[in-house]
Amino acid sequence: MVHLSDMAFPPLKNDLIIRAAFGEVVERVPVWIMRQAGRYLPEFREERKKHDFFTICQTPELACEVTLQPIRRFDLDAAIIFSDILVIPQALGMEVLMKTGIGPVFPEPLVHPADMDKLDANVDVSTKLKYVYEAITLTRQKLEGKVPLIGFSGAPYTLMGYMIEGGGSKTMSKAKKWLYTQPEASHKLLKLLTKVIIAYLIEQVAAGAQLLQVFESSAEHLGPALFEKYSLPYLEEIAAGVKQGITERGLGDVPLIVFAKGAYHSISKLSYAGYNVVGLDWTVDPNIARDFCHIAVQGNLDPCALYSPKEDLIEKTTEMVRQFGVRNYIANLGHGIYPDMDPESVRTFVDTVHSVSEEIMKKGDPYSQLYT
Numbered sequence: 001m002v003h004l005s006d007m008a009f010p011p012l013k014n015d016l017i018i019r020a021a022f023g024e025v026v027e028r029v030p031v032w033i034m035r036q037a038g039r040y041l042p043e044f045r046e047e048r049k050k051h052d053f054f055t056i057c058q059t060p061e062l063a064c065e066v067t068l069q070p071i072r073r074f075d076l077d078a079a080i081i082f083s084d085i086l087v088i089p090q091a092l093g094m095e096v097l098m099k100t101g102i103g104p105v106f107p108e109p110l111v112h113p114a115d116m117d118k119l120d121a122n123v124d125v126s127t128k129l130k131y132v133y134e135a136i137t138l139t140r141q142k143l144e145g146k147v148p149l150i151g152f153s154g155a156p157y158t159l160m161g162y163m164i165e166g167g168g169s170k171t172m173s174k175a176k177k178w179l180y181t182q183p184e185a186s187h188k189l190l191k192l193l194t195k196v197i198i199a200y201l202i203e204q205v206a207a208g209a210q211l212l213q214v215f216e217s218s219a220e221h222l223g224p225a226l227f228e229k230y231s232l233p234y235l236e237e238i239a240a241g242v243k244q245g246i247t248e249r250g251l252g253d254v255p256l257i258v259f260a261k262g263a264y265h266s267i268s269k270l271s272y273a274g275y276n277v278v279g280l281d282w283t284v285d286p287n288i289a290r291d292f293c294h295i296a297v298q299g300n301l302d303p304c305a306l307y308s309p310k311e312d313l314i315e316k317t318t319e320m321v322r323q324f325g326v327r328n329y330i331a332n333l334g335h336g337i338y339p340d341m342d343p344e345s346v347r348t349f350v351d352t353v354h355s356v357s358e359e360i361m362k363k364g365d366p367y368s369q370l371y372t
């Protein structure tokens with residue numbers, strides 16, 4: 001079906017990932033890599049020498065260029081728009097710097113609930129984050145239909161965590177302190193973020209994003225009880241709000257991926273949260289994931305497995321594909337690729353996913369190969 005959003009763009013030549021996300025039969029398993037545009041690529045490091053991180057995010061031509069870099073090198077089945085989850089706190093009025101060797105830094109994090117008054121709760125993300133949509137539209141044109149373009153957002157709890165911690169944290173204890181001592185203020189902040197994230201993701205689809213991934217990367221700090229109270233309901237609200245919003249705007253259906261790192265305890269609940277795909281980190285056994293999840297899954301090779309000698313990496317990747325099976329499956333790492341990775345390992349990973357899955361399919365009816 002042709003949707004309004006497809007009209008202005010070149011026709012899609014490789015829709016494997018979209019079909020896999022919707023549970024349709026595919027000829028081979030699609031594969032992409034979290035953080036596939038990044039510092040492990042020398043051509044990205046060259047761009048970073050010339051420009052500040054957020055300047056790249058805010059300049060559509062630069063964001064487009066670095067998005068395309070891994071697509072030129074590898075046989076990937078999707079591009080992901082170059083941006084960051086922290087553009088939302090920025091849109092709400094917080095300053096965020098990207099410091100080399102440290103990561104993101106918020107000079108003025110939220111310390112007390114009263115600090116929330118400083119946030120621009122009525123922000124219009126359709127104008128404030130226009131640079132992201134422009135980057136998406138430009139990239140979709142420049143991709144010439146080669147592969148689909150993924151848009152993304154951080155999930156509410158993960159963003160709340162960064163806004164309170166003022167950057168990355170091993171424990172997220174300041175943010176979790178809010179959950180235990182300021183439940184009302186926590187829900188108020190999570191609600192505000194949810195509203196903004198829904199509007200942001202709908203605009204990304206209107207601009208040309210063909211899949212969306214929601215990153216709840218800090219779920220690993222929440223046990224089942226906190227996850228169910230402070231993460232899951234908002235993830236559900238986002239899926240419902242985005243699906244409704246894109247339908248109302250005649251943008252068709254776009255597959256949604258939820259990646260809640262460390263939320264192995266809630267895989268079944270996540271599979272009923274309104275998404276099409278559940279992303280898995282590398283701590284999850286593929287067979288257990290298949291038992292608890294009735295929809296498509298994405299993942300989950302340990303990013304460090306890419307350090308292995310080539311033959312070992314081929315073996316581990318083959319094992320992963322065999323265990324997940326070739327249907328309802330998108331291959332990926334279990335988290336973002338590390339900056340010191342040899343790009344040749346990415347080639348080995350991607351090509352092995354393709355060759356192994358094609359081999360499995362050739363052997364017969366893909367249905368019969370499930371879970372073997």
Ligand SMILES: Cc1c2[nH]c(c1CCC(=O)O)Cc1[nH]c(c(CCC(=O)O)c1C)Cc1[nH]c(c(CCC(=O)O)c1C)Cc1[nH]c(c(C)c1CCC(=O)O)C2
Pocket residue numbers: 033034035036037038039048053080081082083084085086098099100102103104152168215217336
């Ligand atoms: C938590 C989080 C952030 N950002 C993101 C997450 C969720 C995914 C995850 O858990 O990894 C998401 C993200 N960040 C980036 C992308 C781009 C698209 C892609 O290729 O996947 C995506 C999808 C670029 C980036 N975002 C960042 C870089 C490196 C910064 C640089 O070039 O100096 C890139 C390429 C910086 C960043 N941005 C963030 C952190 C913690 C850091 C520092 C850590 C690090 O250095 O890897 C916040």
